[in-house]
Amino acid sequence: MYLELQQRLLARVHEILKSTYDIELASIAIEQPPDLKMGEYALPVAFELARKLRKAPKVIATELAAALSASLGPDQGLDQGFASFEVAGAGYINVRVARDKAASQLAAGDNSSARETGLHVLVEHTSINPNKAAHIGHLRNAILGDTFVRILRAAGQKVDVQNYIDNTGVQVADVVVGFLHLEGKSLPEIRTLISEKEAEGDQAREQRFDYLCWDVYARVSQWYTSGTEEENKQRKALRYATLHEIEAGGNETAEVAELISTAVLRRHLETMLRLDITYDFLPRESEILHLKFWDLAFEQLKQTGVLYFETEGKNKGCWVMTRPDAKVVEEGTADEDAKVIVRSNGTVTYVGKDIAYHLWKFGLLGRDFGYKPFFTYPDHECWISTEHGVEPHPHFGGAQAIYNVIDSRQSDPQANVIQALRGMGHTAEADRYTHFSYEMVALTPRCAVELGYTIAEEDLVRPYIEVSGRKGFGVKADDLIDKLIAATRKETDTRQPERAESERQKIAEQIAIGALRYFMLKFTRGTVIAFDFKDALSFEGETGPYVQYAIVRIRNIFRKAETTPEQVLADFAKLDASSSLNDADEIWAIWLRSAKRSAILDQCIATSEPAYIARHVFQLAQEFNNFYHRHHILTEEDPAKKALLLATAAIALRELVTVLSWLGIESPEAM
Template identity: 30%
Template sequence: MFRYIENSARDSITEALEKLQLPVPSEIKLEEPPNPQLGDLACTVAFELAGELKRPPMEITSDIMSVIETPEIFEAVESKGPYINFFVDYGKLSGKLLEIIDDDYGSHPERGERIILEHTSANPNGPLHIGHIRNAIIGDSLARILRKAGYQVETQYYVNDMGRQIAMIVWGLLNLQKNLDDYPGDKRDHRVGRLYLEVNQKLKEDPGIKEEVDELLRQYEAGENEDTFREVVEYCLDGMKETMQRLHVHHDRFVWEGELVRDGTVGEVIESLRKTGLTRENEVLYLDLEDFGIEKELVLTRSDGTSLYSTRDIAYHLQKSREGDILIDVLGSDHKLAAEQVGIAVDLLGGKKPEVIFYEFITLPEGSMSTRRGVFISVDELMDEAHKRALEEVEKRRELPDDVADEIAEAIGNGAIRYYIARLSPEKHIVFRWDEALSFERGCASIQYAHARACKLLKKASFNGDEDIEDTWKPENDEKELVRLLARFPVVVEEAAMARRVHPVAQYVQDLANAFNSFYRSTPVIGSEFEGARLRLVDSVRIVIRNALGLLGIHAPETM
């Protein structure tokens, strides 16, 4: 609907310019004025034409205003200095808009393009921690937004089963006379993490163990000890998958890097790169990237001939290139050089260079985190603490059956975590603070509360969706702001998908919830002159808040 409004304004400008026999810009720019008193849309076409026509913008605007016709969806078109401002007829807009908002509102037609989106891909050497969580939440939310925007999306988790960290865990199983079930902890990934920390301590005491670990890697690449490596990785992934399921993070497919070695793909990549004439050998095989403006070479094999993560990553991206039209990777900002190197190699071999979303890290107020040193908060601990704090708040506000309170607390706690991370652009560093993330005065809890308020009001009115919109209803004040925001939702989805960004959706749903809370306080609904229209408006807000939160992987409770 918002696109319809924009197009109506552009069409009226185009027709006016044609009547005046003035040039029509390839793109007629529109913007939203900072003050609603200046209209709903402002056109800057006079500025765009001033240089070409060598005339003051005010004169051009005056000419356009002398012939322009007011489109049907607007009640007035006025000039404010050199700007041409359009005022929406909210009586007409609201009637059309509320008729089309349904459960699928915000969805776009299929685009016919397939996206392979890789995210999370944390090493399976312990539980996910808050250093991983930003990757998972950005990736999962973006996948939801892209699907809503009409793309076919497959999300993938790239399983690093051939890294030294996994070999260290295997070494521990083979040399410490223990099995993973001997370690304390309810979840498998936490047990693996404890073994990993123990092996790290042994390495500090005896650096010679490193050669034994390297030998295990060589053997695994040659096809030995496959069962043990597979058992370790699957054992850890079982626990990590439980965490992701609780956080509402979903992957369509898990791709194991070891399979790319054993099926010969990595070997083929190395030979193909040799044929480019850009490889060099000096104890190790590497790709010389100086011609591409990168001084640091990309090492392809170790001195013993075994492959490296980067080599296998190239093979993985070539596989994705065959399966998808667009590749998107979510990576920490410390991977920028490696991503650029791999992208060049993939391009050299005829693959598709991935679009990469880089994010800055999350730290604790007391400093950085390290899996190796055991200095981290696991995502499980984070969610447990969020649930506990949310439950305390729910119990303060209402008396509910234990199972109901528990379910609401889980929705609020998970929502707080996901929203706290989704609300900021990935380029911004985050210091994770409990009080901010779990605040019930702002953020996700206030959005979920707005949804619950809408549900409660509709239930009280016995709303069934058949209520008529009164012909004389014309939205004013808070109602007008709600209509304007509701009309924008499909555009927000489309623009977030095009920009590959999640935070615009988070900001939008906060704005919508704030506007609804203001409306709720100021505008009578049940028993009012325009009860039917206002109930339809409330129901539309309910649908859009739920749909927007759904794009962020957040549940919208019907009661709080």
């Protein structure tokens, strides 16, 4: 509602500027006053107009305020959503909304954020190499991506969720080397091992196949460098020979890679489902290779002049990308800094394959994957790419906008893909290509010790300790989730002993998952996170449990009042609340923050930053808790004031539950 009022206000200001001064501004700034006593909006437009009109800003502000005030009547340009327009300072216009009208609209449910845009968006996130169990760093990617999907859908956009699977990469090759050469297992033995692990169902996590692969991967990484110089050379040669066999396909090594990567992928999907993270499509690199996506992209890149064949310098014999911003070099001199897309031995770089993949994403490649069902969720089927798919099937390419949730270390390759799209003439698509980057997740020393790691004394004073799956130092995602649930279950058992075991388990899971997701979301994407159990699970400060507890507190109010939030709001919408709200800035602040849902949503999408939503919901919980401690809601004797207090609690509850769901966090009934 706040955003809708703001848009109406700005539209009217544009009309007045045109009719009064014959001036059209591309945009008009609007601010929020530092104190609600000054109003809900502040317009500094008079300062911008002062030079053009050769008038003092305060004179212009006075003229505009008068014109805006004249617009408040029926059919005069602004409805009764606004109360007054006042000149302040040297030329600001402070705008007050009609609190009674705004409150009635909010109480009646007029705070919708969904606006059917018709925009088809593709979000790619998670994209874990299918060679071992998921770890804590992968959780930040998946939680950021899943939350942004929820935000886009809340804004009315059609979103497909993709999880890119690099099943032919060097990490998978390393695990294949480990099973075939360190473990000495054959293809039939690996197939049997996977079948046995999957048949065991809910076995101890350390017995799962993805956990076994974690250990094999760490061992083989050390094996490559643990022998003599000649032995290490031979082992590395074996690594790349294995990689080439996997990429080529149609051989026993490739079949082993397919078995291992598929089994690990299923475990990854199960892990993410614990966080209520789901996917629509799993495109695999094996199909990008075998369906010759690159061949089609290569021809387009050559035809549009994006690639050229280098005949001189260090890149001689390579196909390199034309750099529009490269410094001018003398004729016949090679551009040594040009990006290599096809090496002199004919192999395609990662960026080349990624260009082909993104042409498909935008529907510009001229070829599609085959599709087959792979993983069934409660409400939809997740499909996976294949060479020869089933019919009928959905289609997941041809998006109008894409977001790639990929860590900041991939900024250069992502920029290369965007550059290629622009060079090919796909400017609109390049403009709608967003690299949704983020920084790494580490551990606080305290957290590392809690997880059982031996930490050197000098590392205990560091702000964080980096994790490394290759070195075997890391936190498996499922272990982290289990530990969080165990901690919250212990607390829940103490606080809610009368509840059934299943209820206590559900509450513990809701709190644990909420704590984890909120911790990953409250930091801006460019911040390195040092995860800590105590910080994440705290009921004080900016945490998921703090927000959840505010919801539980409000629900307890309505249980004791023997009414429902819905009934309270329905009754309140019919009342005249102007007098009580006009004199209660602290209470109005809760209503106003709740009204900003659409504005915060738009801000998140415009900046690709979910942290704004996390901050919004925390501040609302904080404001409600302050309100709760100042007002005795249930014992208030004045019926009108009690109705306002209950309605304020109901508005806060509705907003907290709604926005928390955008973060993928459930609202427990008790804690």
